[in-house]
Amino acid sequence: MNLIIFSDSKTTGTYYKKISGKRGMNLEVYPSRELKKRIKGIDKNAFVYVDISAYNDKESDKIIRYLSRYCGVRYGIFDPKGMIQDVAILFFGGASDYIGKDILKKALTLTRLKKAAAFHAHEMPVAEEISSTATPSKVIPSGSKWGEIRSGQEYTFILMYVELDHHEELRKNLGEDLVHAVTASFKKYIEKVVTNINGRVWIWNDFSGLILFPFNGKSCDAVITCFKLILNRKLICVEELPFMKLFSFHIALHIGNTVYKQKGKTGTLVSDTINSIFHLGRKFAKPGNFYLTTEAYEFVPEKLHQFFVPAGSFEGSEIMRMLLPF
Numbered sequence: 001m002n003l004i005i006f007s008d009s010k011t012t013g014t015y016y017k018k019i020s021g022k023r024g025m026n027l028e029v030y031p032s033r034e035l036k037k038r039i040k041g042i043d044k045n046a047f048v049y050v051d052i053s054a055y056n057d058k059e060s061d062k063i064i065r066y067l068s069r070y071c072g073v074r075y076g077i078f079d080p081k082g083m084i085q086d087v088a089i090l091f092f093g094g095a096s097d098y099i100g101k102d103i104l105k106k107a108l109t110l111t112r113l114k115k116a117a118a119f120h121a122h123e124m125p126v127a128e129e130i131s132s133t134a135t136p137s138k139v140i141p142s143g144s145k146w147g148e149i150r151s152g153q154e155y156t157f158i159l160m161y162v163e164l165d166h167h168e169e170l171r172k173n174l175g176e177d178l179v180h181a182v183t184a185s186f187k188k189y190i191e192k193v194v195t196n197i198n199g200r201v202w203i204w205n206d207f208s209g210l211i212l213f214p215f216n217g218k219s220c221d222a223v224i225t226c227f228k229l230i231l232n233r234k235l236i237c238v239e240e241l242p243f244m245k246l247f248s249f250h251i252a253l254h255i256g257n258t259v260y261k262q263k264g265k266t267g268t269l270v271s272d273t274i275n276s277i278f279h280l281g282r283k284f285a286k287p288g289n290f291y292l293t294t295e296a297y298e299f300v301p302e303k304l305h306q307f308f309v310p311a312g313s314f315e316g317s318e319i320m321r322m323l324l325p326f
Contacts, residue, residue, distance in 0.1 A: 001025055001026070001045055001046065001047060001117065002026045002028060002042075002043060002045070002046040002047070003025055003026065003027050003028070003046070003047055003049070003113065004028045004029075004030070004038075004042060004046050004047070004048045004049070005027070005028070005029045005030070005048075005049045005050075005051065005078070006029075006030050006031070006032050006034065006035045006038075006048070006049070006050050006051060006054075007029065007031075007032060007049075007050075007051030007053075007054060007078065008031055008032050008051070008054045009051060009053065009054075009080070012029070012051050012078060012080070015099075015104065015108050025110065025113075032050075032051065032054035032055070035050065035063070036066070039067075039073060042073055044073070046073075046074070047074045047075070047076070047096075047113065047116065047117045048073055048074065048075040048076070049075070049076045049077070049078045049097075049099070050063065050067065050075060050076075050077055050078060051078040051080070052064075052077050052078065052079050052083055052084065053078075053079065053080055053081045053083060057083070060083060060084075064077070064089075064090065064093055064095075065093070067093065067094070067095070068093035068094045068095075074096050074116070074117055075094075075095060075096060075097075076095060076096055076097030076098060076099060076116055077090055077095055077097070077098050077099070078099045079098065079099065079100050079101065080099075080100075080101050080104060081101065082100060082101045084098070084100070086203075087100070088203050088210070088274060088278070089203070089205050091274070091275060091278035091279070091282070093205070094282060096116045096117065096279075097112075097113075097116035138257075139156045139215075139217050139257075140154060140155050140156050140257060141155070141156060141215060141216050141217045142155035142156060142157055142214040142215050142216075142260070143214055143216055144198065144214055144216055145214070146198070146200070146214065149214065149260055150260070151260055151261050151262050152259060152260070152261065153259065153260060154257055154258065154259045154260075155214075155215070155257065155258070155260055156215045156217070156255065156256065156257050157212050157213060157214065157215050157255070157256070157257075157258060157260070157273075158199075158212070158213035158214075158215050158220055158222050158253070158254075158255050158296070159210060159211070159212060159213075159253070159254045159255070159256065159258075159273065159274070159277045160194070160199070160210070160211040160212075160213065160222055160226065160251065160252070160253050161208065161209075161210055161211075161251065161252040161253075161254075161277050161278065161280065161281035161285075162190055162208065162209055162211065162229075162249060162250070162251050162281075163207055163208035163209075163249060163250055163281055163282070163285075164182075164183065164186055164207040164208070164247060164248070164249050165247075165248040165249055165250060165287035165288065166248065166287065167206075167207050170182070170207075170247075178242075181242045182241055182242065182247065183206055183207055185240060185241050185242055186240075186241060186247075186249070187201065187204055187209060189236065189240040189241075190209065190211070193225060193229065194211050194213070194222075194225065197213070197221045197222060197225055198213060198214060198221075199211045199212065199213045199222065199225075200212050200213075208281065208282075210274070210277065210278070212260075215255060219299060220253075220255065220296060220299035222253060222296075223253065223292070223296065223299055223300050223301075223304075224301070226251045226253055226290050227290065227304065227307075227322065229249075229251065229290075230251065230288075230289075230290045230322060230324070231325065233246075233247075233248070233249070233288070234246060248287045248288045249287075249288070250281070250285045250286065250287055250288060250289050250290070250291075251281075251285075251289075251290045251291070252277060252280045252281040252284075252285050252290075252291045252292075252293075253290075253291070253292050253293070253296040254273070254276065254277045254280065254292075254293040254295060254296055255293070255295040255296050255299075256272075256273030256276065256277075256295065257273055258273045258274055276293075276315055276317075279314075279315070280293070280314055280315070280319070284312075284314045284319065288324065289321055289322065289324065290321070290322040291311060291319050291320065291321050291322075292308065292319070292320045292321075292322075293317050293319060293320075294317050294318050294319075294320070295317075297320045300320075307322060307323050308320045308321065308322055308323065309321055309323060
């Protein structure tokens with residue numbers, strides 16, 4: 001596999017020299033200015049790292065948005081100066097890895113690269129040897145009251161990923177102003193729905209969002225809510241969105257452990273659980289569907305079991321998919 005790095009720093013490539021040459025791993029380093037010229041011709045089996053320190057804040061935002069348009073290219077962000085304030089947003093955009101200044105204190109290994117490379121687009125198979133560490137080895141109930149949840153502490157949460165489908169088509173057909181109106185209305189409606197069952201929109205990025213629910217270890221009301229959202233999709237489009245068009249969205253639900261930080265302060269927060277739900281929602285889920293990890297499926301009411309079928313394996317976890325009535 002080709003490992004391709006775009007960086008203007010002479011030291012960046014040295015972090016990966018120990019990996020180069022191992023098991024057919026070939027290292028190529030190019031200046032940052034050649035990124036757009038070369039990325040369209042990069043082999044789909046290659047993995048790209050982009051050194052974000054080569055850009056100022058405004059330029060780095062543009063580069064990250066540019067990379068997110070090429071979901072077929074596996075890429076990671078190299079951030080030796082700690083410029084990225086909200087790492088989670090990178091994974092919403094399709095990034096497979098993030099190398100920050102704290103991570104650079106440790107040796108970068110072939111194992112890490114293989115795990116990052118296993119996160120790919122819908123059509124790419126998931127490597128069997130990759131196992132998930134997102135499943136809570138120990139349930140730490142976050143209870144039912146947000147006021148009792150402390151920032152900086154680890155808890156077990158219910159995590160719901162929701163995303164409007166067909167981004168590029170929407171931008172092309174509707175224009176930026178109408179797209180903004182649709183996404184804003186969609187977010188507002190989702191926020192209203194999840195608030196009714198004690199959920200909070202934790203992170204939101206244009207077309208997609210991550211919702212957090214406290215978990216008491218006994219029940220998961222979010223399962224029923226997600227089920228209803230899929231059933232009511234057509235009504236939601238007609239009644240809640242500012243355009244007479246049937247929009248599609250997909251949902252993924254998981255239960256796992258993560259450190260809690262207040263909304264807007266998730267900056268450097270990265271956990272296996274968050275990475276897993278991002279990648280399940282972006283890399284595995286197909287438009288218009290609702291997916292559950294095995295951890296969440298345990299809380300599906302027995303009467304609804306008949307409406308879920310196996311959807312395959314992802315990151316070492318068996319995934320269930322809701323049967324669609326339309």
